[in-house]
Amino acid sequence: MNPSIEALQAFAEVAARGSFSAAARALGKSQSTLSESVANLEIDLGVRLFDRTGRLPVLTPEGVSLLARTRQVLDSVDVLKRHAAELSIEGVEPRLTLVLSDTFQSTSLERFITLFAERFPDVELEFLFGEEDDVLHLVDEGRAQLGFIAARPHYPATLAHQRLDAESRIGVFAAKSHPLVKAGVTSHPELSRYRELRLGTYLQGGGAGKTGLSWSSPSYLMLLEMTRIGAGWAELPEWLVENYGGDMLQQLDIPGWPRSVRVDMVWSRRSRPGPALAWTLQRLSSGGQHDNAGDDQ
Numbered sequence: 001m002n003p004s005i006e007a008l009q010a011f012a013e014v015a016a017r018g019s020f021s022a023a024a025r026a027l028g029k030s031q032s033t034l035s036e037s038v039a040n041l042e043i044d045l046g047v048r049l050f051d052r053t054g055r056l057p058v059l060t061p062e063g064v065s066l067l068a069r070t071r072q073v074l075d076s077v078d079v080l081k082r083h084a085a086e087l088s089i090e091g092v093e094p095r096l097t098l099v100l101s102d103t104f105q106s107t108s109l110e111r112f113i114t115l116f117a118e119r120f121p122d123v124e125l126e127f128l129f130g131e132e133d134d135v136l137h138l139v140d141e142g143r144a145q146l147g148f149i150a151a152r153p154h155y156p157a158t159l160a161h162q163r164l165d166a167e168s169r170i171g172v173f174a175a176k177s178h179p180l181v182k183a184g185v186t187s188h189p190e191l192s193r194y195r196e197l198r199l200g201t202y203l204q205g206g207g208a209g210k211t212g213l214s215w216s217s218p219s220y221l222m223l224l225e226m227t228r229i230g231a232g233w234a235e236l237p238e239w240l241v242e243n244y245g246g247d248m249l250q251q252l253d254i255p256g257w258p259r260s261v262r263v264d265m266v267w268s269r270r271s272r273p274g275p276a277l278a279w280t281l282q283r284l285s286s287g288g289q290h291d292n293a294g295d296d297q
Contacts, residue, residue, distance in 0.1 A: 012157035102220035171258035195232030
């Protein structure tokens with residue numbers, strides 16, 4: 001028997017979540033159903049994917065090897081669904097919601113909005129803003145259809161992702177009037193003596209797991225504003241400082257900074273993308289290389 005897509009997704013989700021119960025909740029299935037899917041997949045493939053002797057399942061060497069292939073299969077299925085949606089002339093979504101991250105500065109975004117209005121004049125386009133796990137949560141829960149996030153090595157199996165050409169640079173900044181700028185601070189130990197303005201998502205909680213004096217916000221723009229008034233130092237996207245810093249901030253010369261950050265698009269595997277989402281994925285993944293709306297017909 002050939003492995004089913006549902007079984008492959010169950011395998012990938014258990015591997016990503018580290019437990020059958022967490023994977024079952026993520027996929028909206030009972031734990032027994034999920035366990036049976038993975039067990040049947042092991043029978044179909046003729047290998048044991050997980051060592052179940054401990055409290056939590058652990059990937060076997062065979063499971064580790066097949067996990068990468070499984071993710072490739074799931075990605076290929078997503079490409080197939082997207083292409084089919086692009087060919088569809090019916091079932092256009094009434095609304096498309098995107099979650100933008102301030103790590104993402106797309107020069108093609110303005111052109112995309114213009115072309116989207118021409119291609120889908122009756123579709124409501126909604127923009128939300130979020131960072132890190134908040135982006136994944138909004139997409140995974142169906143509040144948004146597409147999110148942009150600072151690239152990470154792994155995602156939940158329920159989410160598909162694609163790396164963009166866009167790249168952002170994050171630097172360490174403080175107000176020019178801040179004492180650490182005047183003191184010429186150039187090391188991490190010296191930085192720790194001053195208040196850090198750090199990114200804190202809604203899901204993670206502001207300073208959860210962090211030490212030292214700090215304030216937090218789920219918004220880079222709010223961090224920038226607090227940095228401008230001298231409340232502390234912050235790690236900020238360089239493009240955001242250039243556009244909104246008002247020449248009031250100073251980038252600090254700290255070892256290892258600034259850092260380059262790649263950006264991923266993420267969307268849900270739970271349902272086939274509608275025509276508007278499929279078109280958007282194609283448009284943004286190509287970097288807006290086509291200038292005419294007719295090129296994407």
